[in-house]
Amino acid sequence: MRHFDTDSLETLVTIVDRGGFTAAGEALGKTQAAVSVIVSRMEARIGKRLLERSRKGVTPTFAGEILIGYARRILSLEDEALAAIGGDEAAGRVRLAVPDDFVDMMVSPLIGAFSRRFPRVQLEMRCDLSFRLEPMLERGEVDLAIITQDPARPLGEVLRREPRAWCAARDHRPELIDPLPLAMFPEGCRCRPDALAALDAMGRPWRIAYTSSHMPGIHSAVNAGMAITILGISSIPKEWRRLGEEEGFPELPLLDIALVVPANASVATKRFATFLRETVLQQEALAA
Template identity: 35%
Template sequence: MSTLDLELLRSLVAIVGHESFGAAAVQLGRTQSAVTQQMQRLEEQIGHALFEKRGRQKRLTEHGERLLVYARQMLAMNDEALRHLQQGRLEGTLRIGAPHDVADTMLPPLLAEVVRTSPKLQLDIHVGRSPFLMESLKRGEIDMAISNRLDADLEGVMLRTSPTVWLCGAGYVHDPARPIPLIMADGPSIFRRLAQEALDAAGVAWLTRYTSSSLIGIRAALRAGLGVTARGVEQLDSGLRILGPMEGLPPLPELVYRLYVRNRVINPLTRQVFDQIRTRLHWTGNP
């Protein structure tokens, strides 16, 4: 059986990431024709087409999508092995992610604990939206991630629970006779789902007034008095206040935050740091 060429796989990942053969070629330091020839060699090796034309663009075929999953995993393992062997035992880089909501609260003490147990470790910190961080974790692009999502396919340890509350601006005027104007994250969001499910179950009318791709945008809309959002209590500050039963809003469930580690860890340092965190968690549920 032949062996897949990692450089060909790296080019495939670059093409998909940049959505262009030309942009991938620039990143890889090759000509576009050279990258095209690489994909032809890869197609010959697996015996299937990797791309198909859709309109004016090329998209992955079903076999291309399947190979992409393996390519990302193989490249992640290769790169991690090189980092570990080149940097030496107990030294290296740990890539850790946290959602915006808890980057100021749960992440700092966790980072302090990591540095305390592994002082020579370099930290590569990723802050973003929880669903995208979990996708990065599964692709091997980061090593650990804090998340409020339950994922039985990943190994994790509970950090703490956090109340979910209804937040609005300090000057927001609530009118119970009108539908609740919701301020929500666009795309996948556990807070969006919890808010809509709670309001529907309680028979409370609502409408989406404002959406944002970032927590900063949501907080700006709240401070502007545009509406209400469901969010972790960590977001409460002097410019915001909590709404509750007195305003006719239903209760919201607490969320459990966990620290997850990526699957198929081959770097013993990553495994050692995660195991140390798990055994040294003496925060009684708080990091």
């Protein structure tokens, strides 16, 4: 038989989204052993390894990435079919958790279209740093989350790999100050460590001149000329300057922006997740 069963596909997706076999089993109501058996059977049938296990967690192989992409689409179509047959129009509340530097680039473009398509869904948004949002999702305080992936414990599906840049206000030159003044998100922000390590590696003295948990605070400090900052390029205001190698600033690693959707998500939550994926794909197609 050449068919995949959706239970196995859901198990595979949940392992990747939850970061491991045990967490996936808890989300799906299965034992870790049962989850392992499902994956082993899929790998035996396909003849390729789908997941790599390590101390850092579970990551998909190249074949696994391909299958997971199809699996998400198959599961989404299954939900749509069941909703269409049962007349299950999406309704209720969707509580989205997202760092506020991702709101304009990923959330704002879709909420109007989503609300028109699903007028019975109430949207709520919680903004905070990713390391605080993940526990909220685990405790059931929010329904889905957009996060910056933790390289040591990658959760969810990667929506976008976002380039980052050093940036400053157009009419100020804080990059000429020594030590270099920085406006940063607080400790725990996943963008901080490699940026600070890059400055240390090049021997550039720095100091944290300003800290804020939210984007408006970072904007205020940079616009006042207090400091430079680091943002994803989609979040940099058009009137700011980007600082690169010519100004003596090192290139930074890409930022992995991921979507985490629980296995037991509501119909409305799944619809929002699908809208978000489609919006990101459309943005990438227009940028190509």
